[in-house]
Amino acid sequence: MIPNTTLYRFLLLCTLAAAALPAAAQELIPFRYRSEDDNKLLTENDSLRYYAAIGDTGAAVAINEELLTYKLVNRRNKKKVIAEGGIVAEGEGYVQHGRCVLYYNNGKVRTSGMYLKGKPAGAWEEFYPDGRRHLSYHYAVLADKDGTYTCMSGEYNEYYQDGAIKASGLYLADRRRTTDTQTVEDPVTGDKKKSTFSKSVYVPRKIGTWEYYNDAGEVEKKEEQ
Incomplete structure (x- = not known):
């Protein structure tokens, strides 16, 4: 049965819009x-x-303290590398x-x-299983x-598996202030009291013109942010 054209295009645009959500909320590369x-x-x-990987009973973390590198590997087959990269000392770890x-x-890849120092920075890429x-x-x-x-800030592009562009646009790092309350202890008297403080939070926000393409390379939708 051939789908209704209007309904089909609506579903396609919803799919494209959802696909262009930022990856910032995800764990990009595991360390454990x-x-x-x-x-x-x-x-x-x-x-x-x-070391036994935190939250993953099937993995182990191999630390090279001299080269400051790590590998997240399969615990039974240590030649099976899940993730790897550089590290730097911070606190006790x-x-x-x-x-x-x-x-x-x-x-x-x-x-x-x-x-x-534990935060994603610079250019990032994600790939399909075929590379x-x-x-x-x-x-x-x-x-x-x-x-x-x-x-996340700057140019964002998503591609179909054949290499054609699927979605393209720009993100802006939007600074916001957030307020938090924590309990602190007086080092002299030992008395505890609540203290309120504010701090910066940066979140990615779409700006400018965003374009979404179908698999034929045609622009299906434009968004002005």
Whole structure:
């Protein structure tokens, strides 16, 4: 049965719009390591220390403290690399820093990008299982009086599996203020009291003209933000 043309186009546009949502809320590349206290040491050799991965009983995190690199591997088959990249010491543990890569089960790259002390930064790409590009986007590094942040900002593109463009537009890192309350203890008296403070939060916001294409390369929809 041939679908109603109007209904079909409506469903297609809804699908395209949903597909162009930012990946910022997702865990881009898994690490699964916090500290030696939180991650059980499984085994070690001259260059690597293998820890049980937090939240993933089938994986282990291999830390190379000399080269400051990590590999998230299959616990039974340590040659099966799930993700890998650079790290830097922070507190009692490490955070991702530098180039990091996530792989499909077939060994091809799934996601690739840079981290800045645990935060995504710079150009990022995601790929289909056959190695063709799926998404490309960018994280800006932002600094204000509250600290350093990263947020999706700049050009965003999504592609069909044959390489044709599917959606294209721009994101702006939108600064907002949020208020939080926490309980603090007086170091002298030991008295506890609630303290309210505000901090910056950056969220990606669509700006300018966004275009959505069908698989024939035709613009199906335009959005003005």
